[in-house]
Amino acid sequence: MARTAGSHSDITGPRVREAALRLFAQGGYAAVSMRAIAAEVGVQAGALYNYTPDKQSLLFDLMEGHMTELLAAAQDDAKLPADERLRKFVAFHIQFHHARADAVFIAYMELRNLTDDNFARIEAQRSAYESGLEQILRDGVASGAFQVSDTKIATLAIIAMLTGVNTWFRAGGRLSLEEVTAQYWEMVRRAVM
Amino acid sequence: MARTAGSHSDITGPRVREAALRLFAQGGYAAVSMRAIAAEVGVQAGALYNYTPDKQSLLFDLMEGHMTELLAAAQDDAKLPADERLRKFVAFHIQFHHARADAVFIAYMELRNLTDDNFARIEAQRSAYESGLEQILRDGVASGAFQVSDTKIATLAIIAMLTGVNTWFRAGGRLSLEEVTAQYWEMVRRAVM
DNA sequence: TTACTTTTTGAACGTGCATTCAGATAGTCG
DNA sequence: CGACTATCTGAATGCACGTTCAAAAAGTAA
Numbered sequence: 001m002a003r004t005a006g007s008h009s010d011i012t013g014p015r016v017r018e019a020a021l022r023l024f025a026q027g028g029y030a031a032v033s034m035r036a037i038a039a040e041v042g043v044q045a046g047a048l049y050n051y052t053p054d055k056q057s058l059l060f061d062l063m064e065g066h067m068t069e070l071l072a073a074a075q076d077d078a079k080l081p082a083d084e085r086l087r088k089f090v091a092f093h094i095q096f097h098h099a100r101a102d103a104v105f106i107a108y109m110e111l112r113n114l115t116d117d118n119f120a121r122i123e124a125q126r127s128a129y130e131s132g133l134e135q136i137l138r139d140g141v142a143s144g145a146f147q148v149s150d151t152k153i154a155t156l157a158i159i160a161m162l163t164g165v166n167t168w169f170r171a172g173g174r175l176s177l178e179e180v181t182a183q184y185w186e187m188v189r190r191a192v193m
Numbered sequence: 194m195a196r197t198a199g200s201h202s203d204i205t206g207p208r209v210r211e212a213a214l215r216l217f218a219q220g221g222y223a224a225v226s227m228r229a230i231a232a233e234v235g236v237q238a239g240a241l242y243n244y245t246p247d248k249q250s251l252l253f254d255l256m257e258g259h260m261t262e263l264l265a266a267a268q269d270d271a272k273l274p275a276d277e278r279l280r281k282f283v284a285f286h287i288q289f290h291h292a293r294a295d296a297v298f299i300a301y302m303e304l305r306n307l308t309d310d311n312f313a314r315i316e317a318q319r320s321a322y323e324s325g326l327e328q329i330l331r332d333g334v335a336s337g338a339f340q341v342s343d344t345k346i347a348t349l350a351i352i353a354m355l356t357g358v359n360t361w362f363r364a365g366g367r368l369s370l371e372e373v374t375a376q377y378w379e380m381v382r383r384a385v386m
Numbered sequence: 387t388t389a390c391t392t393t394t395t396g397a398a399c400g401t402g403c404a405t406t407c408a409g410a411t412a413g414t415c416g
Numbered sequence: 417c418g419a420c421t422a423t424c425t426g427a428a429t430g431c432a433c434g435t436t437c438a439a440a441a442a443g444t445a446a
Contacts, residue, residue, distance in 0.1 A: 002410035003423040012423080027305060030223035034404060046406075047424050055404070109302055112220060153368075153376050156361055157354045164353025175346075183346050191380040195440035196393040205393080227434060239436075240394050248434070 004043075009050065015041045016051045020058050025102035029059050029110045059110060060118045066103035067125035070096065074132055082140030083193065089133055090185045093162045098177060101166050108163075130155050137192065146192045158188055197236075202243065208234045209244045213251050218295035222252050222303045252303060253311045259296035260318035263289065267325055275333030276386065282326055283378045286355045291370060294359050301356075323348050330385065339385045351381055 019040035023032045034055055038045040052058040073096055076085055097104045107126075111119060134155040140146030148154045162184060169180060212233035216225045227248055231238040245251040266289055269278055290297045300319075304312060327348040333339030341347045355377060362373060 002425060003412045004425085005412065007412075007423050009423075028221060028223055030221055031306070033402075035402085043423095044425055045404080046426080049405070050423065113224070149379070150368075150376055153373065154380065156357060157377060157380055160357025160360070161350045161354040164349060164357075167353070168349055175343075180346065183343055184350060186342070187347065187350055187384040191384040195395055196442045197395085198442065200393050200442075202393070226432075228432085236393095237395055238434080239396075242435070243393065 012041065012043065012047070013051050016048055017058075017062065021062055021102050021106065024059065024062070024110065025105045029055075029106075029113045056113075056115070059106075059113060060122075062103065063107050063110065063114070063122050064118075064125075066100065066107050067122055067129075069100075070129055071125060074129060076132055076136065078135075078139065082136055082143055082145040083189065085136045086140065086146075086188065086192070087185055089136060090158075090162060090188050091181050093159070094165055094177065094181050094184060097163060097166055098169065104163070104166055130159060133158065140192065148192050154192060158191075161188070205234065205236065205240070206244050209241055210251075210255065214255055214295050214299065217252065217255070217303065218298045222248075222299075222306045249306075249308070249311075252299075253307060253315075255296065256300050256303065256307070256315050257311075257318075259293065259300050260315055260322075262293075263322055264318060267322060269325055269329065271328075271332065275329055275336055275338045276382070278329045279333065279339075279381065279385070280378055282329060283351075283355060283381050284374050286352070287358050287370065287374050287377060290356055290359055291362065297356070297359055323352060326351065333385065341385050347385060351384075354381070 016037065019037050020032075023037055023040060026032075033045075034048055035045045037058075038048055041048075048058075052061070074089075074092060076089070078085075080088075107122070111122065114122065134151050137146060137148055137151040137154055141148055141151065165180060165184065169177065171177070175183075209230065212230050213225075216230055216233060219225075227241055228238045230251075231241055234241075241251075245254070267282075267285060269282070271278075273281075300315070304315065307315065327344050330339060330341055330344040330347055334341055334344065358373060358377065362370065364370070368376075
């Protein structure tokens with residue numbers, strides 16, 4: 001009844017975050033107990049408090065980390081033609097979100113469990129991401145490559161459409177992710193060009 | 194401490210369902226207590242059990258009722274041209290989902306809180322609804338009106354895009370729902386024609 | 387008025403929750 | 417080895433949860 005053999009914060013810490021991510025995505029923040037997370041990691045509930053001040057912070061840190069990664073990974077080269085930038089965006093969005101399905105799910109579903117301050121921070125990050133796409137559309141309209149009457153609406157429509165892939169795509173199904181990406185790109189392209 | 198003046202199941206019953214719908218949408222099924230629902234209605238928690246055998250059933254009945262309404266309201270006339278059928282679908286989907294934002298939110302977010310049996314029933318209804326759109330796309334491809342390489346993917350993409358309106362549209366904003374609908378229809382039309 | 391049904395209360399039951407903390411064991415470093 | 421730090425346990429605290437139920441008040445209908 002004390003420190004256990006082989007225990008290290010460098011190992012337990014990440015495992016706590018991974019377990020919380022998986023369980024929150026699976027059952028929802030409110031339905032997952034600290035005891036359940038601890039059991040998944042293989043420790044008692046009290047040990048979790050070496051890694052987070054409370055359950056709220058655990059959720060927020062997961063969401064904030066995800067959004068920060070998303071913003072860091074999103075690349076855009078304004079010197080490329082708009083249609084090429086848009087194609088890259090579509091491929092990136094589908095690929096990135098597929099690889100982090102649990103975090104994406106949490107970032108969309110658990111916003112209501114955040115305090116006002118934390119909610120505002122996540123929303124600001126989401127807005128920044130959306131602005132990246134909107135800028136591509138605006139530049140494309142300006143150069144005559146795209147015909148979009150409202151870039152804000154088109155931005156939201158495209159993102160909703162692409163993120164929707166996560167709700168049904170499973171590796172090993174009828175189509176590969178590359179094939180799916182090609183089909184979505186074709187629809188997006190035709191919708192704006 | 195007993196039956197209260199003016200109490201009637203015809204009044205209390207609907208109020209229980211309305212309160213549960215609103216609160217579940219707001220805070221999530223797991224985070225909303227029976228006591229909170231009762232407080233919203235203005236009764237004690239025990240009284241709720243005159244209207245539902247348990248909390249689970251309350252959730253399922255809301256979801257099932259919503260999906261049944263959706264299927265009943267969705268109209269399609271196979272004799273019309275495919276593009277006209279698709280236009281009607283887009284307008285219907287946006288309008289119907291906007292008018293029932295709470296129920297839509299619950300039907301998407303609380304699937305994981307259903308038992309396996311109940312989940313299967315809701316999924317069957319959702320699948321039936323999606324099939325309606327896919328049939329329109331298939332007919333349009335057959336008649337040469339649409340150019341869609343995979344009607345299943347296009348179905349999911351269009352529905353995700355349209356349902357996304359609920360996450361950002363608020364009456365009284367920059368655009369009316371009719372204007373938004375027109376813009377989405379334009380994007381959908383170009384994506385498939 | 388009387389007999390009967392409908393509806394609600396308020397208390398109670400057992401369970402599980404997030405969080406705290408003193409104490410104990412394991413790792414680390416001189 | 418010895419001193420120190422890092423990590424975890426296990427018990428405890430107080431609270432909120434879903435659900436049940438006997439009793440009581442209100443409605444209903446003769």
